[in-house]
Each structure stands twice: as C-alpha cells, then as structure tokens.
Amino acid sequence: MSAPQISTRILELSRTFAAPREKVFRAWTEAEELARWFSPTDDYSAVVPQLELRVGGTWRLEMHHKGGAVHKLFGVYREISRPEKLAFTWRWESNADSEETLVTVEFRSVGNSTEVALTHEGFAGDEERGKHIHGWTGCFDRFARTYNSQALPDSLWAELEQESQTTRKLLERIPDDKLSWRPHAKSFTLGQLALHIAAAPGAVASAAVHDAFEVPSEPQAEGTSRAAILAEFSRGLGQAKEALATMDDARVFANFTATKDGKPLMVFPRIGFLRSIMLNHLYHHRGQLTVYLRLLDVLVPSVYGPSADENPWDSSAEIK
Numbered sequence: 439m440s441a442p443q444i445s446t447r448i449l450e451l452s453r454t455f456a457a458p459r460e461k462v463f464r465a466w467t468e469a470e471e472l473a474r475w476f477s478p479t480d481d482y483s484a485v486v487p488q489l490e491l492r493v494g495g496t497w498r499l500e501m502h503h504k505g506g507a508v509h510k511l512f513g514v515y516r517e518i519s520r521p522e523k524l525a526f527t528w529r530w531e532s533n534a535d536s537e538e539t540l541v542t543v544e545f546r547s548v549g550n551s552t553e554v555a556l557t558h559e560g561f562a563g564d565e566e567r568g569k570h571i572h573g574w575t576g577c578f579d580r581f582a583r584t585y586n587s588q589a590l591p592d593s594l595w596a597e598l599e600q601e602s603q604t605t606r607k608l609l610e611r612i613p614d615d616k617l618s619w620r621p622h623a624k625s626f627t628l629g630q631l632a633l634h635i636a637a638a639p640g641a642v643a644s645a646a647v648h649d650a651f652e653v654p655s656e657p658q659a660e661g662t663s664r665a666a667i668l669a670e671f672s673r674g675l676g677q678a679k680e681a682l683a684t685m686d687d688a689r690v691f692a693n694f695t696a697t698k699d700g701k702p703l704m705v706f707p708r709i710g711f712l713r714s715i716m717l718n719h720l721y722h723h724r725g726q727l728t729v730y731l732r733l734l735d736v737l738v739p740s741v742y743g744p745s746a747d748e749n750p751w752d753s754s755a756e757i758k
Contacts, residue, residue: 447567449558453578456586459545461683462552463521465585466543467491471684475584477501478576493518497526508532513541521545528558537562554578584686591685594712595678598639602675605720607739608727609636609671612664616734628730629660632667635723640674642716643681646708650695653703678716 455462465471469486476484481504488498498512510531517525524543530536539560546553556574561567609632617629626634645651661667685708694708724741731738737747744751 447559447561447564449561449567449570449574450556451558451571451574451578452553452555453582454548454551454553455582456551457686458550458683459521459547459552461585462554463524463545464684465581466524467518467520472499475581476577477580478573480580481505488512491515491518498531513538516540517542584688586686590687590690590709591682594690594717595682597717598675598678601717601721602639602671604739604741605635605724606668606671608724608731608741609664609668611731611736611739612661612667613734613736614664617661617663619730619734621730621733626658627660628734629662629667630658631723631727631730632664633661633670634658635720635727636661636667636671637674638720638723639716640677640681642712642719643678646694646712646716647681647684649693650697651711652700653696653698655698 457465465475467489469489472489473484473486476486476499478501482501483504485500485502486498487500488496490496493515495515496512497515498510501509501511503509512529512531513527515524515526517523522545524541524545526541527538528541529538537560539558542557542559544555546555558570558574561570612628612632617632618627620627661670690709690712691707693705694711695705696703696711728738728741728745738745740748740750
C-alpha cells in the first residue's frame with residue numbers, strides 16, 4: 439500500500455483593515471462578532487453555536503443562505519497567541535466527503551490599522567482551493583465593510599476623553615467629610631452623585647456593547663472616599679475606551695433596546711443611547727455637582743468658561 443499523499447496546495451490571502459489589532463482579533467474570536475462578518479456574500483447570515491477559545495477547544499459555524507440552504511463547518515483550535523496569531527482546523531460538517539484542512543491567521547499592527555495574513559492549507563485539489571479563495575475573499579470584503587469605518591465611535595471617545603479632564607477637576611474638589619451631605623431630602627447625597635458621575639461612562643459604554651440593556655433598579659451606592667471615587671472614574675474611562683473600540687459606524691447606528699424586568703421600554707439607535715446617556719446625562723449631573731460644591735462653599739473650577747473662583751482666560755487671576 440502506498441503512503442497517503444499530503445496535499446501541498448496552499449491558499450494565501452492578505453488584507454489590511456482600518457481597525458486596531460486587538461479589535462480585529464476579537465472579531466475573529468468572539469462568537470457575536472464573528473457572526474457579523476463570516477460569510478462569503480450578503481446573501482448569507484452566520485450563526486456561531488459554539489466557540490471554545492482555548493487550545494483544543496471546538497468552534498462551529500453555520501452559514502444560512504436566504505434561499506434556505508445551510509452550510510455547517512467546524513474545527514479545533516491548535517494555536518492561540520493573543521493578539522498575534524490563530525491556528526485552527528477546518529472541516530465542512532455538511533459535506534461528509536470533505537477533508538480536514540488547517541487555517542493559520544496572523545495579525546500585524548500597521549499604525550492604527552491591522553494586516554491580516556491568512557494561510558489555508560491541505561486542500562485535496564485545485565477545485566477545492568479555488569472555492570475557498572472565493573469564500574475567503576468574500577469574507578474579507580464583508581469584514582472590511584463591517585469594521586473599517588470607526589468615525590463615530592472614535593469621535594464619541596474623543597469627546598468623552600476631552601470632557602473627562604473637567605469632570606476629574608470637579609471630582610478632585612469633593613470634600614471627604616461631606617459625602618453624606620445632601621441639599622434636599624429628595625436629592626442624592628454628594629457621595630451618591632459623585633459615584634454616579636464616576637461610574638456612568640464605563641457602565642453605559644459597556645452596556646452598549648450588547649443589543650439590550652436592563653435598566654437597573656438598585657439604589658445608587660455612595661462613594662466611600664474621594665480617592666475611591668476618582669479610582670472608579672479612571673476605571674470607568676478605561677471600560678468606555680475598550681467598549682467603544684469594539685464598535686464601528688454600522689454597529690453604532692444599529693438599534694438598541696432598553697428593558698425593565700425583561701420587557702422592552704424603548705428601542706432606538708445605539709448612537710442615541712451613547713450620546714444621551716454616556717455624554718449628555720453625564721454633563722447634566724456634572725452641572726449638579728457644581729451646585730453641590732458651591733453650596734458647600736468649595737471653590738468651583740472653570741468648566742466651559744470662568745467660574746466665580748477660577749478664570750482660565752486670565753493668566754494673572756488666582757483662585758480665590
């Protein structure tokens with residue numbers, strides 16, 4: 439008996455995408471993201487019923503054609519080096535005669551973009567290789583349409599980062615011995631308001647990553663110290679940056695649902711949620727905080743212009 443012949447037919451494909459490497463890597467390794475782009479044409483939609491991201495873990499994917507046909511494939515992860523490289527086996531579950539092949543994907547940072555270099559090897563013949571060239575090219579095209587445009591998420595982060603400087607100045611003025619003070623019996627305490635401001639950006643942006651958000655019913659917690667509130671603010675900004683980095687313009691414009699006890703309250707574009715709650719809502723409460731500080735006789739910093747205590751446009755002025 440002759441030894442089995444190992445195919446040397448290899449498919450190589452490379453494309454550079456206008457997205458950071460970590461975001462591109464997540465798009466290949468998170469089921470929800472993978473389903474957004476992994477199909478050869480817009481006539482298909484993808485479903486990822488299984489994705490065990492570990493060496494030896496199994497992945498399964500289904501491509502559903504609008505005409506009713508379903509193509510299923512699966513494989514096992516052979517190498518995971520985040521965010522530089524992935525290697526996994528590939529086999530068509532819907533084709534009993536298909537052979538197992540190997541896919542290796544390398545992710546290389548090119549400034550703020552990412553080069554994706556794909557190698558698919560082990561094809562039994564040129565015909566199979568040709569079909570997969572067509573399929574992978576279509577997948578890469580859909581990936582580009584899905585992830586290349588990030589203008590809106592980037593602009594949201596740029597505004598939040600810029601405004602965070604003023605927000606931090608206000609939080610730094612909070613007196614530790616007045617955290618339980620409130621201007622009215624129905625108002626938040628100073629500690630509650632400050633912690634709400636500190637946590638909001640990260641909590642809202644993280645919620646927007648998903649398709650639905652359950653409106654919380656728990657009472658607002660109170661910050662235990664100025665240092666703890668500032669630490670939460672820094673942590674929340676990091677959360678917001680990471681969450682926004684997973685989005686593109688199409689995702690930002692897609693519908694988002696707010697629910698209460700599992701029932702829809704409203705459905706609106708995700709951009710509306712981010713703009714209204716992550717940004718405008720934050721500015722509203724930040725304005726409240728300036729009033730709290732004034733009532734406590736704390737020096738109020740400049741926000742968008744001079745305050746009674748600080749004038750950023752007058753280099754000779756001193757804080758009173």
